[in-house]
Amino acid sequence: MLPTSREKILDVAEARFAQRGYAGVGLREVADAAGLGKSSLFHHFPTKASLYGAVLDRVIERIEVRMQSALAASGDPRAQLSAAVVGLVDTLAEDPPAARLLLRTVFEDDDLSPSETPELVAADQRLDRLIARIARVITAGIESGAFRPISVPDAIQTMIGAIVFPFASGEFGKKLAGEIFSAEAIARRKREILTLIEHGWMRPNSQGEKS
Amino acid sequence: MLPTSREKILDVAEARFAQRGYAGVGLREVADAAGLGKSSLFHHFPTKASLYGAVLDRVIERIEVRMQSALAASGDPRAQLSAAVVGLVDTLAEDPPAARLLLRTVFEDDDLSPSETPELVAADQRLDRLIARIARVITAGIESGAFRPISVPDAIQTMIGAIVFPFASGEFGKKLAGEIFSAEAIARRKREILTLIEHGWMRPNSQGEKS
DNA sequence: TTGCCGTCCGACCGATCGGTCGATTAAGGT
């Protein structure tokens, strides 16, 4: 119930970085929102980039946990991919700043990619592992004949855009389709993605699957 | 061959804003890259937000022109939607900073959405009109029975993410799928999106269409 | 020649940026 200062800092920093971006957030603002002096931030994180890296790593770790358990729960590539998508959507829905933070990070390759910050390389490796696992599932699905012979990297790019962007679209998405993080909107998004995968990637034959 | 100062400023500002974001770009940097003093920027644009708005409006206008001519060229919702997608991809491919600028703008609703900047409201209205046109095409497709009864706003969100994000993914996308703006990569993305729409949104019957 | 005007510039403004430093607490181990 009472979080440590470090966790409090990470929480407010995640929200702020997602909302205004790396360059747009001042450490003063983060410190104030965390109820600390600005100097205290540097006791927990040596630099601003390190703080950002820690925030990012925590977000990716949450996704990793969910998707790994989803992938481990079933052997069939079809069911694995669906479970992974559902897990990703659930994680993004439970942590509203996460989606925007992830996409923003992809765009910050100028200020952050030199990456002498250990937290950032850790987050990077974590994400690489995750993507590699998904790629393996899709490849297995293609080889087994369950999926069409699609381009795996392109399919992953498509999925990231189609799944993550809507949860990051904020006011734009709200104006377009109403409250993004309502239970109905989340359910609609799951259905949207799952049917897209089902008809777009999977072979039409042997449609009914069993656990 | 010799662009006016205003156009030169817009060109370099578009690249910079796309790369580093609104808050991450200093006007000094833009002025230097344009071969001007910083004060000269304020002769052409009254504020930084106004410059950003002008850049954004120009990008959206390019997309609007392409998609409007694509939509006007054919009456069938199926062909219209496909042509619009191809037009969007082509525009994004010809103007590499555009995709990242568009997505970044969606995320900047804090610093930019109050929108007392006329260029920004112009860009907003332009985008609204464009989205409304696409929505009408999809709705027509559903009513004619050519498309499945999908949720139009969710479908649009999906398409924006799936089409725009890959072209905005920079180093991340490059690591995943190689050079993003190569002719082959662009062709792959068109195919990816078109087959996704064909199988995911359109009804399977009467597959062969004619002009 | 005179005067206007679009364009550009250097110098300057207050504010904020990320980051450093030294001092001050309180807790714990011995």
Added chain:
DNA sequence: ACCTTAATCGACCGATCGGTCGGACGGCAA
């Protein structure tokens, strides 16, 4: 009682931020 260590703070640093101001330059109409 003493020392260490973690945690916090206010004051301060040089640099950069968006934006203002007054003037300089050059073309053009009278």
